[in-house]
Amino acid sequence: MADTLDVVARSFNINNKLGPKLEAAAEQNAILRIGWTNAGDPVPKNGELGLCPGIPKGAKIRALGTLGSWTAAFGKGGVFTIQGDVGSFLGAANNGNQITCERSAGNYAGFAMSSGKISILDGCGDDLGSCMSGGLLAVRGNAGLRVGGGMTGGIIVVDGDIGNDPGAGMTGGKIIVNGRCPNPPEGVVLRPITDSELVELNKEIDDKNFQIPNDSVCLESSGEQKNNNHSVVSAGDLSMIGLVPSGQPRNMFYSTCDTVALLGERAESNTPIALPLPILPHITDGNILVNKKKPSKLVETQPFVVTHNPRTVDFISVEMNNLTHCTDALSSSGGAVVNLMKMPSMDAEEIDGMLVAIRSLLGQEKPFGFADGVGRIEALHKSSSYHNADISICIIEDESGISESASLPLIGRSNKANLENTYTDSGIELGFSANAEDIAKLRASGLKFVCCSSPSDSYDEISNWLDEIQSKLSTILQNLGLESIDSLSRQNLRALDYETAAVSGLRLSGYERPLPHWFAR
Numbered sequence: 341m342a343d344t345l346d347v348v349a350r351s352f353n354i355n356n357k358l359g360p361k362l363e364a365a366a367e368q369n370a371i372l373r374i375g376w377t378n379a380g381d382p383v384p385k386n387g388e389l390g391l392c393p394g395i396p397k398g399a400k401i402r403a404l405g406t407l408g409s410w411t412a413a414f415g416k417g418g419v420f421t422i423q424g425d426v427g428s429f430l431g432a433a434n435n436g437n438q439i440t441c442e443r444s445a446g447n448y449a450g451f452a453m454s455s456g457k458i459s460i461l462d463g464c465g466d467d468l469g470s471c472m473s474g475g476l477l478a479v480r481g482n483a484g485l486r487v488g489g490g491m492t493g494g495i496i497v498v499d500g501d502i503g504n505d506p507g508a509g510m511t512g513g514k515i516i517v518n519g520r521c522p523n524p525p526e527g528v529v530l531r532p533i534t535d536s537e538l539v540e541l542n543k544e545i546d547d548k549n550f551q552i553p554n555d556s557v558c559l560e561s562s563g564e565q566k567n568n569n570h571s572v573v574s575a576g577d578l579s580m581i582g583l584v585p586s587g588q589p590r591n592m593f594y595s596t597c598d599t600v601a602l603l604g605e606r607a608e609s610n611t612p613i614a615l616p617l618p619i620l621p622h623i624t625d626g627n628i629l630v631n632k633k634k635p636s637k638l639v640e641t642q643p644f645v646v647t648h649n650p651r652t653v654d655f656i657s658v659e660m661n662n663l664t665h666c667t668d669a670l671s672s673s674g675g676a677v678v679n680l681m682k683m684p685s686m687d688a689e690e691i692d693g694m695l696v697a698i699r700s701l702l703g704q705e706k707p708f709g710f711a712d713g714v715g716r717i718e719a720l721h722k723s724s725s726y727h728n729a730d731i732s733i734c735i736i737e738d739e740s741g742i743s744e745s746a747s748l749p750l751i752g753r754s755n756k757a758n759l760e761n762t763y764t765d766s767g768i769e770l771g772f773s774a775n776a777e778d779i780a781k782l783r784a785s786g787l788k789f790v791c792c793s794s795p796s797d798s799y800d801e802i803s804n805w806l807d808e809i810q811s812k813l814s815t816i817l818q819n820l821g822l823e824s825i826d827s828l829s830r831q832n833l834r835a836l837d838y839e840t841a842a843v844s845g846l847r848l849s850g851y852e853r854p855l856p857h858w859f860a861r
Contacts, residue, residue: 347408348692351388355700358392358401362418366398375404375423384424389689390696392420394667395437409446409693412439414667414701415456428465428690431458433663434475447484448684450477453494454664459547466503469496470684471660472513478545488515488559497545497552507559515559516541518552529562578744578778580840582849586831588821597817598824599810601789603643603765604675604707604730613653613674613707616641617809618789618825619779620733620767621802622657626650628797636803638810645677645791655707658698659683667701675707680720681735691727707731711769711791713738714747721758721766732764733791737771744770745835746843748785755786767791773805776812784828 354374365372374392375385382404385391389408392401395418402421403411409427412420415437428446431439434453440461441449447465450458454474463481470486473493485503488496492512501520507528516533524530533541533556542551591597601618616638623629626646629639643653648665650656650673656666659682670676676698680686686694699708709731712720715738724732734751736744747768755766768782769791779790795805817825820832834849835841841848845858 344688344692347387347389348696351390351408351693351696352700352704354388354391355393355696359700362396362399365400366396366418369398369400371400371402373402373404389427389693390698390700393697394701395420397436409690410697411693412437413694413697414663415439416667417456427693428686429693430460431456433667434458435664435667444481449479450475450496451684452660452663453477463500467684468498469494469515472496473664476544478547478550480550482519487517488513491515495541495544497541499550499552507561510559510561512561516552516556517559518556521557521559524559527562527564528559530557530559532556533558577772578781580836581745581781581844581846582834582836583777583780583784583816583820583832584834584849585820586829590821591818591823593815593818595818595823597814597822598826599813599817601765601825603789605763605765613643613655614641615643615789617779617806617813618783619774619809620645620655620789620791621773621794622646622769622791623794623797623802624648625797626654628799629654629802631799636799636806638806639799639803642806643674644794646673650674655709656702657711670698670701671703673702673706675709675730676702677709677711677731677733680710680712680716680723681738688723688726691723695727709733709764711735713740714742714750715740717747717750717754718758721754721764724764725758725762728762729764731767731789732759733767733769735769737769743843744768745840745846749843749845752786765789774809776809776816779809780813780816780825780828781833783825784830784832786830 384405387408390410392412394414397417399418404423406424407426410429411426413432415434417436419438421440423442425443426441426445428448429451430445430449432451434456436456439458442461444462445460445464448467449464450469452471457476460479464483466484468483468487469477471490475494478497480499482500483498483502486508487502487506488510490509494513497516499518504522505525508525601615602612605612622645624647626649645655645657647657647662653674655675655677656669656673657677659679707730709729710724711733713735765788767789768787773795774790774792782790833846835846836849841855845854847853
């Protein structure tokens with residue numbers, strides 16, 4: 341762990357030093373060097389990850405050594421060359437960079453790239469060009485499994501052999517192979533390359549030492565893709581869980597109640613985000629939340645999780661579909677949430693690389709977190725703890741079909757086992773727009789906040805929704821005799837039917853204790 345922390349710290353340090361120099365170097369047409377001393381003596385890097393994210397247009401960087409994952413990700417038009425090997429996700433979410441790897445690259449090179457060019461001179465791992473939508477990926481040497489999997493556009497050229505399942509799930513783009521090419525999977529056709537394609541391709545590669553011959557083959561989508569989107573939703577809601585007082589007298593209707601939750605509150609110097617209500621609503625476009633004519637104070641101060649155009653208080657959702665467009669949004673947002681359900685599976689090193697890249701653009705002082713399905717709750721919380729995340733969001737609608745009531749003991753046990761002695765705040769994402777009762781019940785179960793979709797894209801309706809939640813939350817707390825939402829506990833919860841008590845472990849109303857099987861070993 342100490343070695344990992346050292347690598348991460350070194351990586352952040354390099355990115356922090358590079359940042360102020362990039363624009364000046366671009367203006368002077370200078371090349372910034374990583375892996376050499378000021379005197380020009382080589383000092384190769386060894387394992388640094390997440391280096392050089394968001395290289396701007398005109399900037400040029402040359403690195404020496406062996407680099408880790410997520411190198412030169414989120415490119416914006418610069419030039420990057422690595423004299424050595426590089427790990428997974430080289431040039432991920434590339435949007436204009438010209439990247440050259442002079443030796444080999446790991447898995448997922450060019451993942452989700454939309455434009456630019458990546459050249460790899462000594463082969464690469466699996467999933468080359470996965471989910472790319474544009475640009476050119478050129479590889480000399482062999483490539484692994486699933487080349488071009490899920491791609492929607494762009495061109496991949498491999499001057500060597502490739503592994504099985506090339507183009508699996510592709511709907512656009514082309515894969516050119518000069519070497520052994522297995523039979524493609526269903527939905528992908530293999531044909532000879534045409535003369536006109538050959539001329540155009542070699543012109544675009546623009547390398548006299550790397551020309552594609554006329555006996556190469558081309559893989560592209562057949563246009564016949566199966567729709568496998570059979571969504572499985574949660575089996576219930578929170579209607580069969582009740583809220584009861586636990587001995588305190590009812591407060592007067594005019595008494596004030598504290599409904600604020602702080603996220604990212606830790607002993608370090610990072611800036612916490614205050615939630616006026618313990619809720620992080622989802623909305624696609626943050627511009628919807630801006631109303632200059634008649635702004636609502638609650639909407640203005642309530643953080644949301646947005647996919648595009650975050651305000652300074654909002655969390656930007658980092659996922660496959662917006663990777664190439666979130667570079668500028670990261671620096672202007674209040675925090676980031678990586679949706680692991682909408683990203684490839686990554687090991688700890690790859691997640692560290694992604695976090696170094698993202699947080700270098702976001703700002704290390706801002707909160708960040710992960711979201712994943714309830715079926716992977718243990719892995720989510722362990723990863724959140726290991727990477728020191730500020731928030732961890734358990735998504736109910738993960739196609740497991742686990743109900744909200746059944747998820748409560750799963751989340752509670754995992755919280756205790758994995759997050760009890762950490763700074764990570766645990767939350768839940770519902771598959772419906774929450775009301776005040778839902779929020780109170782989930783806070784009483786031990787969760788710090790609730791995520792859910794916004795009920796509308798209308799500013800006025802969102803404002804009315806939040807106002808109603810605030811008003812009803814205060815009423816609920818007054819009736820329970822509580823002054824703060826932090827005072828809610830499981831003592832205030834009751835299962836209103838046998839089935840809910842059986843799956844949730846809550847006290848059954850009337851029986852006033854959990855069902856006997858919850859005490860069995």
